[in-house]
Amino acid sequence: MTNKSLKWALMLGTAVGMAACSLDMPKETKSSFETMTVKKTDIELPYKFSARMKGQNDVTITPQVSGQLMSINVSEGQQVKRGQTLFVIDQRNAQLELEAAQANLQAALAQENSAKLEFESNKNLFDKKIVSRYMLDNSENSYKQAQASVSQARAAVNRAKVNLGFCTITAPVSGVIGEIPVRVGDQVSPMSQLTMVSGNTTMEAEFSVTEAVVEAMVQEGMSAKEVDDYIANLPPVTFVMKNGTEYPHKGRVVSLTGVVNATTGSLTSKVSFPNPEGHLYSGIQGTLVMNFAENGVIVIPQLAVVRLQDKAQVYKVKADSTATAVDVTLQDTGNGKDFIITSGLNEGDQIITVGANNVTEGQQVLFAN
Numbered sequence: 001m002t003n004k005s006l007k008w009a010l011m012l013g014t015a016v017g018m019a020a021c022s023l024d025m026p027k028e029t030k031s032s033f034e035t036m037t038v039k040k041t042d043i044e045l046p047y048k049f050s051a052r053m054k055g056q057n058d059v060t061i062t063p064q065v066s067g068q069l070m071s072i073n074v075s076e077g078q079q080v081k082r083g084q085t086l087f088v089i090d091q092r093n094a095q096l097e098l099e100a101a102q103a104n105l106q107a108a109l110a111q112e113n114s115a116k117l118e119f120e121s122n123k124n125l126f127d128k129k130i131v132s133r134y135m136l137d138n139s140e141n142s143y144k145q146a147q148a149s150v151s152q153a154r155a156a157v158n159r160a161k162v163n164l165g166f167c168t169i170t171a172p173v174s175g176v177i178g179e180i181p182v183r184v185g186d187q188v189s190p191m192s193q194l195t196m197v198s199g200n201t202t203m204e205a206e207f208s209v210t211e212a213v214v215e216a217m218v219q220e221g222m223s224a225k226e227v228d229d230y231i232a233n234l235p236p237v238t239f240v241m242k243n244g245t246e247y248p249h250k251g252r253v254v255s256l257t258g259v260v261n262a263t264t265g266s267l268t269s270k271v272s273f274p275n276p277e278g279h280l281y282s283g284i285q286g287t288l289v290m291n292f293a294e295n296g297v298i299v300i301p302q303l304a305v306v307r308l309q310d311k312a313q314v315y316k317v318k319a320d321s322t323a324t325a326v327d328v329t330l331q332d333t334g335n336g337k338d339f340i341i342t343s344g345l346n347e348g349d350q351i352i353t354v355g356a357n358n359v360t361e362g363q364q365v366l367f368a369n
Helices: 003-022 092-127 133-166 211-217 224-232
Strands: 035-037 040-055 059-061 067-072 085-089 168-170 175-177 195-198 202-210 237-241 252-255 266-274 285-301 305-308 311-317 323-327 329-332 338-343 350-352
Touching: 040 338, 092 133, 133 168, 202 285, 224 252, 237 266
Parallel strands: none
Antiparallel strands: 035 350, 040 202, 040 285, 059 195, 067 085, 085 168, 175 195, 202 266, 237 285, 252 266, 285 338, 305 311, 311 323, 311 350, 329 338
């Protein structure tokens, strides 16, 4: 080989060597995971129920007499006091009936007075043996009939006064006026609904619970007094409106059981809420939240659970630092981040949390720093 050829060979070898050094050789990749030691703890579970608000004293306003509606003295949504005038129905017929009844009473009183005089006169004459027993008894009967007529006339006057009073419709409770579907000039009768007054100083949220939930809350065999005591000691209830706003005042359960709805298999229960500012109205819908304590349960983060079709699995770290999948049963805590493990894990087990979805069976676990 000539010197020139040797020079070119050396240059070519150097270039090939440099190119080989610049290639990325495959390297072994290792994954690291975060783990936790399983232990028992106490946690509060939120029970949530859909609910609808209702005034504790919601009263439907209907007239007691028929007639033309002369005035509407309130407006929808207005706060009213008990006894405040709401509607006035045409009083003219009722006033005429009262005047006629009063006139009949005066006539009956006059008739009674005449019958009394005649009876007393005949009694005096009978004592003197001037008139017969027949005339005395007959005058006494006339007097009693006159007294009965007076009683009937007085009743008619009182009835007419009541009917006249019915023409002015007042609020039976303090509260808020609902929808008013009638207008001045309408002909109304006892079948007409004028409005509803919602007594909103205290509101009640109605909600449905299944028999299973009631049985879980109330132990079988409790006496009525024990159930009442249990309800009194239930945790306070939060009302969350549909827009996510939390009502500032807490409620208390006032009834937990009732008649089972044959169609739904549920029971209607109630929670009472104070409403000092009047912010709650009948018909408002939202969610009731009650927190119940669960003591001595295993709680793990949701990210530690791997879903596989209809199974839930957690990767447990064995003594040799390898991962093995175990089936678990879960109970949702309702907080969006944790599960309660009801079976599959024991206190003291070490499980993988962060990175659980990337673990394979038997993989060596490198603990993250």
